Amino acid sequence: MKIGCPTEVKPQEFRVGITPNAAGEAVRHGHEVLIQAGAGHGAGFDDADYTAVGARIVATAEVVWAEAEMIVKVKEPQPGERKQLSEGQLLFTYLHLAPDPEQTRDLLASGATCIAYETVTDRAGGLPLLAPMSEVAGRLAPQVGAWTLQKANGGRGVLMGGVPGVGPARVVVIGGGVVGTHAARIAAGMGADVTVLDRSLPRLRYLDDVFGGTFKTSYASAGNTAELVAEADMVIGAVLIPGAAAPKLVTRAQLSTMKPGAAIVDVAIDQGGCFETSKATTHQDPIYEVDGIMHYCVANMPGAVARTSTIALGNATMPFMLALADKGWRAACAEDPHLLEGLNVHAGKLTNYAVGRALEIDVLSPQLAVKG
Structure with missing residues (x-):
């Protein structure tokens, strides 16, 4: 051939x-x-x-x-x-x-x-050809989110790990799959206060058993999600339904409850994004602002580390x-x-x-x- x-x-x-x-x-x-x-x-x-x-x-x-x-x-x-x-x-x-x-x-x-x-799937129900890029994008998400949080880029001016006497950034990761797990690990490694949201109790138990103490977990009910998003300095969208459009889990109305200059990183943007206000951007022009909230929605994040x-x-x-x-x-x-x-x-x-x-x-x- x-x-x-x-x-x-x-x-x-x-x-x-x-x-x-x-x-x-x-x-x-x-x-x-x-x-x-x-x-x-x-x-x-x-x-x-x-x-x-x-x-x-x-x-x-x-x-x-x-x-x-x-x-x-x-x-x-x-x-x-x-x-x-x-x-x-x-x-x-x-x-x-x-x-x-x-x-x-x-x-x-x-x-x-x-x-x-x-x-493409595997015997365990995973997505073996998506997983490597999900791992890369997940690990990149806190890195680019930290950059977006910098004041010069329109962000809140919050350091991920804080300093002695000043608390760390609060990071919420919506989705506890491959992207979300890698994003949470890296964000926690940067010293942030991290919470992972998911609707699968078995997945939350797994994350708690394996990473207990590294980051927190919470059930992704509408109420919990709204409360945690309002308190966050950074929200990472990491939800995937194989082949389907991503569900919209944070509405435009909810942006008004967030801290001015907070950062949204939508890793699900390839599938349409999981924030109502998400639109695909490029590495050349990666961020934009809606209602005071900074959005990073690059549709080919792993391309940055080619x-x-x-x-x-x-x-x-x-x-x-x-x-x-x-x-x-x-x-x-x-x-x-x-x-x-x-x-x-x-x-x-x-x-x-x-x-x-x-x-x-x-x-x-x-x-x-x-x-x-």
């Missing part, structure tokens, strides 16, 4: 879909790998790193899109990229379709088969990429029900039920799509 990897074109996105290590593995499996010139530079990989393992460097993205049978990327294809998708082509990347009807329409119109990293993120993502995606290339997408998905969960679009049909519910589009069973 011809596997292609174009340079990411989303603003301030420095990651690359295929690492030299993954490219070398694909070549050893008998596949041809096409890498756009310079695609790996943002993550610290030179073209020579790819040619050394047998990949072919091509001059433009147009060549990659035209020649490759499978396109491997990081971020969802941008409008110009979607125009280059062809019928029968396989796209393997993050898609986040639920809050993005325009992208969904374009992918359906292309006739391509699209497998989304974020809905090398770490690329290697972590490549480690996770490589086995699936090889299975798709070795067996073809139909056989690979038929053999692996967890990979089948990643199938979002095929031949003009939507094949993910959560996305279908979010966008009110009829869904073709992925099992039927595989059978053709």
Whole structure:
């Protein structure tokens, strides 16, 4: 199979879909790998790193899109990229379709088969291709939130760990999954007073057993959430419903109850965000203010640490990429029900039920799509 990897074109996105290590593995499996010139530079990989393992460097993205049978990327294809998708082509990347009807329409119109990293599952019910970036984004969230809290950036001017005689920042993390756990650990490590909110009592028990004393936990009832958000210097949104749009857990009206200059970091922004006032921003212009509250809503947070993120993502995606290339997408998905969960679009049909519910589009069973 011809596997292609174009340079990411989303603003301030420095990651690359295929690492030299993954490219070398694909070549050893008998596949041809096409890498756009310079695609790996943002993550610290030179073209020579790819040619050394047998990949072919091509001059433009147009060549990659035209020649490759499978396109491997990081971020969802941008409008110009979607125009280059062809019928029968396989796209393997993050898609986040639920809050993005325009992208969904374009992918359906292309006739391509699209497998989304974020809905591939594992035996434990986890999301193995989302987890590495969730870990990165979770660990970044307190870091960027601390920057947002600085007075020069419009924040309250509160130091995360305080100093002797002055209390630390109060941080509330909404969601106790992968993002929330890593965010809470880092925020607590910075010396903040941290509370994690979640609706799963088993998850809260787990967090309390493993991290008891490091941070606090609380049940995410509407009342508890409102009370803690009002007291917080920073609120980190870390809620995920696989494939679906994120629920809006903090309303605009609640902003008036918050401390002026408090910071919101919405890690769920890829799925539409979990604050009513969230809108996607970029690394170039990451924060904005609504009703005196500073919002950090960058839609590709892990892109800020492109090398770490690329290697972590490549480690996770490589086995699936090889299975798709070795067996073809139909056989690979038929053999692996967890990979089948990643199938979002095929031949003009939507094949993910959560996305279908979010966008009110009829869904073709992925099992039927595989059978053709």
